[in-house]
Amino acid sequence: MSNATKRRQVSRLSRARRIDDIMAAGREVFREKGYEDAPLSDIAEKANVVEGSIYRYFENKRDLLVKVIEDWYKVMLADYQEQLSGISGTRNRLRYMIWRHLKTIHDEPALCNLMFQYLRSGKDYSQTVVYKLNREYTRQTLDIIREGIGKGELRNDVSLRLVRDMIYGCVEHRTWAYLRGEGDFDIETTANEVVELVLSGLEVRSAVSGTKPDISKRLERVVEKLERLAATTGE
Amino acid sequence: MSNATKRRQVSRLSRARRIDDIMAAGREVFREKGYEDAPLSDIAEKANVVEGSIYRYFENKRDLLVKVIEDWYKVMLADYQEQLSGISGTRNRLRYMIWRHLKTIHDEPALCNLMFQYLRSGKDYSQTVVYKLNREYTRQTLDIIREGIGKGELRNDVSLRLVRDMIYGCVEHRTWAYLRGEGDFDIETTANEVVELVLSGLEVRSAVSGTKPDISKRLERVVEKLERLAATTGE
């Protein structure tokens, strides 16, 4: 071999270490440039390997993306169950789920975008690990609603899955502009608004007699006023 | 020129006709293969032009996609206003908006996917014509809600935009699987479910006389509400 085509010092790391390096580089570059605008050469450089090496560990570019998101998802969802077990009351538990979703979007808008754009809409999504993780995670929301119905706090005549779709759909729509890099949103306020709007449609309506306003009715009215006030000041 | 490199008969159509042909071909191929898997060569062939010709009328591949979706959107939204003016009552009008959205997704899942994946999440989305059309279209939903509030039929203490996000977010989440080609959904049933769930959270609660729950139970509920309120405002 001529000295003109010297190859750099080759170091052989463990399989696990190489995979970690490539995934870390992939996450960074994907986060920064998105999927299509992220050349594999950038990822290779950042991971200190040559492009071809990536194909030893990943089937193709998309496979790398899927694994990167998978990895992120696993860590992110790890402590859900634990956190949730420390929260009681239907409203609080539901609010936590919503709050958590909002926080994830707020913290990692780019990765969320990749998840929404390239994983969730893919034909093979329902065979992926991310799909499974996601199912398990949203199942907790269903459980909370089911419990609420069991305790008589929530209406029992609506589809659980529809409520779930409403919650997550609402959150995502609300955050679309932020995901495009336009403006910001407040996690706490939004969580309050969403949980309030969903619950006021879910909560059983308390039957009240119409004739003479007794003490309980007056109290309830005051509560409603206070709630409205709280919603207003939240903005 | 040698007879080996014969160029086929060249026909020169009007500018408008060529654009139409290319857009029609683009719509077909994009609908069939998506964006990334649709080679420009397929579109050119279907439009009876050569690849390079597309660049006379469109800046690049993405520009063609944007124009294709734009074109579809314009036709699709054309009669909204007219149809809506023939429908009265807050619930019916809201249901129409939801039904219409569901029907669009049901009829053109592939184009909706392109819109969601490649237009709405693009950095330049809020400068596009599609964004404008979309705004105008969802504004009608806001108007319906505003009217409902004006007539005293709907609660006046929720954010209009949040309700809109809830409606469209819910519909989209509900149809995600269908958009991936998994299963089907019933437009009528889904429209009914969504409008019911949203409204039962929006409608002012009518005081219904019935069997009165005992005072202690009612007081307990109110106290719970106050406690929650105190916890919320404390943050």
Added chain:
DNA sequence: TAAAATAAATAAATATAATTCATTAAAACT
């Protein structure tokens, strides 16, 4: 109507990235 000007359409060239593969060299094994 024929020559000149204009613009459309072409086909080949170029550029960029993903993917493949034969070769090299580090580590493991005997």
Added chain:
DNA sequence: AGTTTTAATGAATTATATTTATTTATTTTA
């Protein structure tokens, strides 16, 4: 130390989007 295995390389290949020089149809105009 010599042999085998396999990670890593870097060059080659492929697939497309995009650009450009050239050709050809149409319009203008004298």
